[in-house]
Amino acid sequence: MNAILTLIIAAVGLGLGYFVYAKNINKNIVQPDDSKATPAKMYMDGVDFTPAGKNVLFGYQFKSIAALGPIGGPIVAAQWGWLPGLLWLILGTFFIGWVQDYASIIVPMRSEGDTFGALSYKLISPRARGILLVFIYLYLLLIMGAFGQVIGVLFMSKPAVPFGILSVILMGLLAGQMTYKWKQDIILTTVITVVVAFFGIWLGQTAFISNIFAGLNNALGEGGIKYFWPIVTMIICYLGAVLPIWRWAQPTNYVSFWVIALGMVGGVIGMLVWHPSFGDFPAFTGWTVAGLGPLWPILFVTIACGAISGWHSLVSSSGTARQIEKESDALPVGGGAMFMEMALGVISLLTATAATGGWEAFKEAFAGGKFGVFAVGLAAFLSHIGIPTSFGVPYGMVFLTIMGLTIMYLVVRFMRVASAELLGDAIPALKNIHIGAIVALILSLIVIWTGVWQTIWVLFGGANQMMASLALLIITVWLMRNGKQYAWTLWPCIFMFITTIAALLYTAFFTALPAALAGTNIAGNIIAFVVALILIVCALILGYDGLQALKRKGEVAAAAK
Amino acid sequence: MQTSARERIGEKIHHAAHVAGQILYGMTIFDWQRGLRQQRGEIERLFVLITFGDIIGLPILPPYYTLRLLPYVVPTLNRWKRSLLRERDLTDLAELIEGVD
Numbered sequence: 001m002n003a004i005l006t007l008i009i010a011a012v013g014l015g016l017g018y019f020v021y022a023k024n025i026n027k028n029i030v031q032p033d034d035s036k037a038t039p040a041k042m043y044m045d046g047v048d049f050t051p052a053g054k055n056v057l058f059g060y061q062f063k064s065i066a067a068l069g070p071i072g073g074p075i076v077a078a079q080w081g082w083l084p085g086l087l088w089l090i091l092g093t094f095f096i097g098w099v100q101d102y103a104s105i106i107v108p109m110r111s112e113g114d115t116f117g118a119l120s121y122k123l124i125s126p127r128a129r130g131i132l133l134v135f136i137y138l139y140l141l142l143i144m145g146a147f148g149q150v151i152g153v154l155f156m157s158k159p160a161v162p163f164g165i166l167s168v169i170l171m172g173l174l175a176g177q178m179t180y181k182w183k184q185d186i187i188l189t190t191v192i193t194v195v196v197a198f199f200g201i202w203l204g205q206t207a208f209i210s211n212i213f214a215g216l217n218n219a220l221g222e223g224g225i226k227y228f229w230p231i232v233t234m235i236i237c238y239l240g241a242v243l244p245i246w247r248w249a250q251p252t253n254y255v256s257f258w259v260i261a262l263g264m265v266g267g268v269i270g271m272l273v274w275h276p277s278f279g280d281f282p283a284f285t286g287w288t289v290a291g292l293g294p295l296w297p298i299l300f301v302t303i304a305c306g307a308i309s310g311w312h313s314l315v316s317s318s319g320t321a322r323q324i325e326k327e328s329d330a331l332p333v334g335g336g337a338m339f340m341e342m343a344l345g346v347i348s349l350l351t352a353t354a355a356t357g358g359w360e361a362f363k364e365a366f367a368g369g370k371f372g373v374f375a376v377g378l379a380a381f382l383s384h385i386g387i388p389t390s391f392g393v394p395y396g397m398v399f400l401t402i403m404g405l406t407i408m409y410l411v412v413r414f415m416r417v418a419s420a421e422l423l424g425d426a427i428p429a430l431k432n433i434h435i436g437a438i439v440a441l442i443l444s445l446i447v448i449w450t451g452v453w454q455t456i457w458v459l460f461g462g463a464n465q466m467m468a469s470l471a472l473l474i475i476t477v478w479l480m481r482n483g484k485q486y487a488w489t490l491w492p493c494i495f496m497f498i499t500t501i502a503a504l505l506y507t508a509f510f511t512a513l514p515a516a517l518a519g520t521n522i523a524g525n526i527i528a529f530v531v532a533l534i535l536i537v538c539a540l541i542l543g544y545d546g547l548q549a550l551k552r553k554g555e556v557a558a559a560a561k
Numbered sequence: 562m563q564t565s566a567r568e569r570i571g572e573k574i575h576h577a578a579h580v581a582g583q584i585l586y587g588m589t590i591f592d593w594q595r596g597l598r599q600q601r602g603e604i605e606r607l608f609v610l611i612t613f614g615d616i617i618g619l620p621i622l623p624p625y626y627t628l629r630l631l632p633y634v635v636p637t638l639n640r641w642k643r644s645l646l647r648e649r650d651l652t653d654l655a656e657l658i659e660g661v662d
Binding site: 043044045046047048049050052053055056057058059060061062063064115116117118129132133136179186245246250253254257261311314315317318319320414417418421422 | 580583584585586587588589590591592593595596598599601602603605606640641643644647648650651652653654655656
């Protein structure tokens with residue numbers, strides 16, 4: 001197998017999926033009507049509802065849905081060989097991923113801009129909204145655990161990384177200051193901050209700077225590193241969560257975007273120039289991977305983003321659907337962005353397979369640091385456009401760290417608001433932004449310090465895919481209610497629901513519980529077991545309510561006929 | 562004929578560059594601009610609330626100056642009422658976390 005052939009296969013899948021299947025459903029079932037006023041136009045209030053062009057929204061949607069998920073999932077799934085991951089990325093997006101993202105724009109758009117919280121209340125049951133909030137909170141907590149372990153424990157402890165991170169953050173702060181306070185031109189701001197950020201990343205890997213951090217790590221010792229760097233990561237998250245958004249989160253994300261985008265563009269060019277083969281990387285290693293589990297159902301939650309992700313439905317309904325200018329824009333924005341994310345997932349798979357050069361090299365890189373495979377692969381691609389690997393690997397790690405950090409402080413921000421809204425009346429202290437943020441950070445640290453990474457990753461995927469099931473259920477009920485053909489959403493919904501329940505049951509009873517009983521990582525495995533049980537119970541209640549809702553709508557539709 | 566073919570190619574390149582620029586804008590500073598617009602929208606919403614809150618049951622005596630503002634506020638009143646009274650839950654905030662997975 002070869003990188004270019006893989007890209008061609010993915011392009012064929014993308015082309016058939018978007019131009020044949022998606023366009024056909026859009027034209028014959030959904031039938032967008034540009035003469036209808038969208039909520040963005042009808043309710044334009046300058047706050048939630050404002051129309052924007054489809055190209056702008058495509059960029060916004062893609063940036064909102066693509067991050068570490070489509071990068072991490074395919075790398076973990078490469079343990080089954082390259083074929084299962086590649087097939088799931090292409091077929092998952094083809095039959096399920098774009099369906100959910102696109103319909104998650106269409107349904108709220110034709111329901112006066114309601115979010116999925118409101119829609120689950122109206123279309124499924126009042127408690128479905130509560131269940132959705134449970135999924136969201138656990139999902140975010142698991143993200144903090146999964147990303148926190150990789151970033152806080154693995155990457156930040158590499159001597160070449162922290163200075164680069166510091167540079168990007170400082171340049172983000174400068175970008176905010178230059179734009180909002182000094183009223184400087186955005187192009188000038190971008191050039192200065194991005195160039196200095198790259199210089200900082202380069203400086204960070206020089207012997208002079210990296211020796212300082214190596215000395216610090218030596219002084220801390222193995223045990224100290226495990227606690228020190230996650231705490232540093234959490235301090236960064238705390239600042240990002242409590243400072244005004246224009247001061248920290250927004251400009252830091254902006255500078256990070258350029259650091260990441262330039263790396264991706266360089267990596268893709270390097271890959272095309274190099275077009276490596278997969279070497280001895282096997283297409284299929286076996287039905288079960290030790291520590292992860294069997295191909296079905298675990299693969300389908302291991303790769304969530306890149307194939308199908310429930311979080312997209314929330315972003316699509318609360319953000320994009322309220323900005324759509326014309327109904328016909330929903331497909332290029334929602335469907336198009338999802339197919340692009342599939343392409344990102346395939347590129348990530350190539351960093352694990354083609355870029356590492358073979359099975360043994362992949363296993364070695366994976367054992368050295370999970371997502372670190374991506375950094376090594378990206379550096380290998382970049383080396384073919386003249387960027388030395390000595391810079392490429394630390395740059396790849398800074399790339400991943402900053403990508404994770406920019407998400408983590410927004411997650412803490414959300415968790416702080418969520419705890420204040422949900423528990424603020426019972427525990428008034430949680431309404432204090434600092435206490436709310438610290439509580440979220442302490443919970444995250446517990447998961448980081450106690451959790452088993454692969455188990456957390458699978459549970460994170462499980463919570464995500466349960467949200468996808470709920471989204472597809474809401475869409476199906478809505479289609480039934482409106483007398484439209486619904487098999488294209490019902491079957492994906494059933495598949496995702498059964499698969500995710502099976503994955504959660506497997507993780508709870510065959511991974512976490514036996515490990516805890518055997519005395520391995522007891523606290524972390526018990527937490528994982530409890531989280532999996534909560535998700536299963538919520539999913540079963542949801543399944544029951546969903547069935548009732550489908551029956552109700554089916555009866556109403558039959559009576560109407 | 563040759564010139565028109567060149568013009569067509571030029572137009573296509575110009576269009577492609579325009580689309581690429583808009584996508585880049587959507588990925589980068591669209592959020593900043595949107596954030597500022599939202600802030601302005603919220604302040605305006607609050608302004609109408611403190612001047613015409615009685616429309617939704619908040620007891621405010623309409624003084625002379627408030628009534629002078631009425632013609633300017635009338636076009637936005639329906640949207641303002643809907644925006645202020647719309648039921649919200651935490652999923653409304655989901656869009657704030659970009660690129661979360």
